[in-house]
Amino acid sequence: MTKLNLSLPGLDLKNPIMPASGCFGFGKEFSEFYDLSELGAIIIKAATGETRYGNPTPRVAETSAGMLNAIGLQNPGVDRIISDELPYLSNYDTPVIANVAGSTVEEYVEVAEKISQSSTIKALELNISCPNVKEGGVQFGTDAALAAEVTRQVKQASEVPVYVKLSPNVTDIVGMAKAVEKAGADGLSMINTLTGMRLDLQRRKPIIANQTGGLSGPAIKPIAIRMIYQVYQEVDLPIIGMGGIETVDDIIEFLFAGASAVAVGSANFKNPFICKELIDQFPEAMERYGFDQVEEMIGGAHR
Amino acid sequence: MTKLNLSLPGLDLKNPIMPASGCFGFGKEFSEFYDLSELGAIIIKAATGETRYGNPTPRVAETSAGMLNAIGLQNPGVDRIISDELPYLSNYDTPVIANVAGSTVEEYVEVAEKISQSSTIKALELNISCPNVKEGGVQFGTDAALAAEVTRQVKQASEVPVYVKLSPNVTDIVGMAKAVEKAGADGLSMINTLTGMRLDLQRRKPIIANQTGGLSGPAIKPIAIRMIYQVYQEVDLPIIGMGGIETVDDIIEFLFAGASAVAVGSANFKNPFICKELIDQFPEAMERYGFDQVEEMIGGAHR
Amino acid sequence: MMIREEMEIISHERIAEDTYRMVLLGDLPAEIKQPGQFVHILIDQSDSLRRPISIADADPAKGTLTILYKILGKGTAALSKMQSGDHLDVLGPGGNGFLIDSISAERALLVGGGIGVPPLYYLARQLKEKGIEVTTVLGFQHEASVFFEEEFRELGEVFVTTNDGSYGNKGFVTDILPDLDGRFDTYFSCGPAVMLKAVSEKLDGYEGYLSIEERLGCGVGACFACVVQAPEGDAKGYRKICHDGPVFRTGEVIL
């Protein structure tokens, strides 16, 4: 019998596959396509202290084997997420991870405090890596001291374990990971998007109204694998891996590199059924590579 | 009449298109495919002080819309490049740019001093961004102070203008560009490869023997465009742009972002005729976007 | 309900400059609720984003739907190379279309610009079936880009404008509108943003429905790529084109 389940801080996962933040809304739309209880977990769209409208449109552009986005953390704000979105998700037998964002440490703390009190939320994903907002977001994710500070304070405020989502737009990913580990993070989530740009040749301007956007999709997978591989060697925290996952082989590559679980982002746009399909195909893929427990696969490339 | 030519420090280019370092050897192999005099310039493979054997094989792996390489600066050493390789290139009416690498500042200086004395070499490309060697290379490219120091010393030693090749594996590309500008660089060349990894799922090990490799190809183009766009706004140096160029539209995107000329790397592997084909197609593409001078296109997205 | 399926291309032809009609066969047409909905097509499996294309006509009983599209970039160029018998990865039907069941129109004006014309055709057919009188104004760049004039003429009176005057009336669709004053009670429009804005200003006071375009991500309402602002005071503050739209009542969103 293949054993798909595993336990991570705060999370009892029935399988290691979940949708990534920002690519699955608050789940409702996808519940029309399949039963959300099949998912290992759900990472919901970023929450901020107040309602945010986000960036002007266009907000997305296609690139080779990838896409750019600059949504700009549009969300109804933490209070309305708690009142309007979480009740629906509590109908499903799947742990929900809240993605927490902010412009200031205080905002991060406020959001973390509020949302971690919801019984539906089993862990936080601390988003210090959103490249698409002017304030907050990525500067916390590219400065180790700031990253540690916000991690420390959110940890104190949170009722549930905190996974820190790292930005790949840094010189030293291992240094960032160590800094948040020392600050008390319970886990890591990596990677967020790489900052990129595409120009519209007719208009001679960036396609994305925000000019730059976050690059996701298969194009960035080699960078994600490298970073997870390096961090796994130096840091003792479980990693939720993401960046370009489209197939069960991709998932196995992430696990071997050192991820304990994985999140699927942009691929939900190509195929809204992708998470369910990957979960269905996963046991057979494990067997093909000679495994019957997910846990045995984690960090497989380091042995 | 479309005007393809332009002058950059040390370089009289008959068109803005040249092969990128490491993807064209020392030109000889490609001279069987077309007349090298058609090229805007040629950037030759990295030169170090002594012969280097490079990394163990496998040294390349394919990724989605890209590839990884970890050649490890294999080259016959600066003296034999001057004696064995440059004479052949001097037969062509094309400026040759020497890519200069080293493990220490002294080695960079030695190579720069020797090779810049060759009348065939019209400019140096200072490679402080090779991610595939243990010593030297990328640490110079990820630390602004080191980058400035090696730039300053190489500038003193060189008889020809120095273009500094920047690594994209940094938090702050603009800071790096400003540092080398202040240190006296005559131009920039960007971007080198992003550090990535791919695992062989059967062997459960990185495909590339060196474990990590440099990611190139269309996958990285949005990152190159973003970095060039940002650097163009803040720095007053001409930029040789590269990263994923495969089509004339790609070239125009680089020019609009702020590049003055472009280099084509991995695409030479898919199609050894690519540089010539792009040069042939370029005038028509310029016209399609309403230009008859390359110079007018440079930085077009900033106006 | 939205479904995803490999639909078979049963016909595909060029109908104007860079403009193609394609008929697709599958189970999806049975799910169509209203005219104005769209399908979200993954043209090549290596693409990262699907392409939204309006449903221009449908025959749910036969399992067919028609799309009309113009070559604009990489995706539509690749689409134009596909042939009858090939299969296409289609997700849909998406969004909310023209809510014709709740509309009390008696005489409808349809205003379409360029590749905004397609969804109006399926709408026109359904309005006609409900006994509503249909007048159509179609705007194109020039003669070579005109399409579907005859098809609309079978359903009512048609006016065609071209920017350069090479066919029909020279000018923009808005130049025709004053002449039609009083000949309709409700209007429906689809086309480029500038046109929609101009039309809604000219026809201020009429009940109107606009179909809006934006670059989509997911196409199912989850990613917030496609939002358009709602007027001050709106509780939510925005609408998602892919999910709440693409059709909105005038005033519901800021153009």
Next chain:
Amino acid sequence: MMIREEMEIISHERIAEDTYRMVLLGDLPAEIKQPGQFVHILIDQSDSLRRPISIADADPAKGTLTILYKILGKGTAALSKMQSGDHLDVLGPGGNGFLIDSISAERALLVGGGIGVPPLYYLARQLKEKGIEVTTVLGFQHEASVFFEEEFRELGEVFVTTNDGSYGNKGFVTDILPDLDGRFDTYFSCGPAVMLKAVSEKLDGYEGYLSIEERLGCGVGACFACVVQAPEGDAKGYRKICHDGPVFRTGEVIL
């Protein structure tokens, strides 16, 4: 000279487990210098790297060449889906093959393992034409993967081994070699690195030529992806498989 052209697939068939034979038509075959050269194929335009495949046979007069390949990963899987009449982007012929013109062999031993067998066939045909006697040892995993036994038998004596004994002799090609001592003066081998190493050790003392594989980048000698070390004392210190090889004389490179 190497050329790049769209060659037409004129036949394509499965000949053993996961193993296919494909015949290509074009101008390229006229450029072949020796057996043992390879073609470098861009299977899909969105791939970043070409795939090297040995020329298994050729008829320069007719403009055809044959390749035999095994499905190993993404590229070869995609290749196996292509059909007669399709075109393939081929660069070649690449590298230096078996320099049969300068070889003074009278009796040749050919040792091929798995997908290393193909280049030996074109070699065997040319040796035979020159009046050189050919003995062949072919090693496969199991019965289902055996191919080209008959083709080689038409050119001389053939021994087949399978790892599991399901066909021919059980064991490795090296198990057969002792029996053949004295029946040849020169050997030619192609197969996995471990096999080449074992073969060259067993046949130490004979003149031998080995065809070596490595992951290629450019395939034209420019990128240094494919180097193999030369023994201590060699002036250059390395060889490029794509350009100096893939065929080397034993001892020329370190296995």
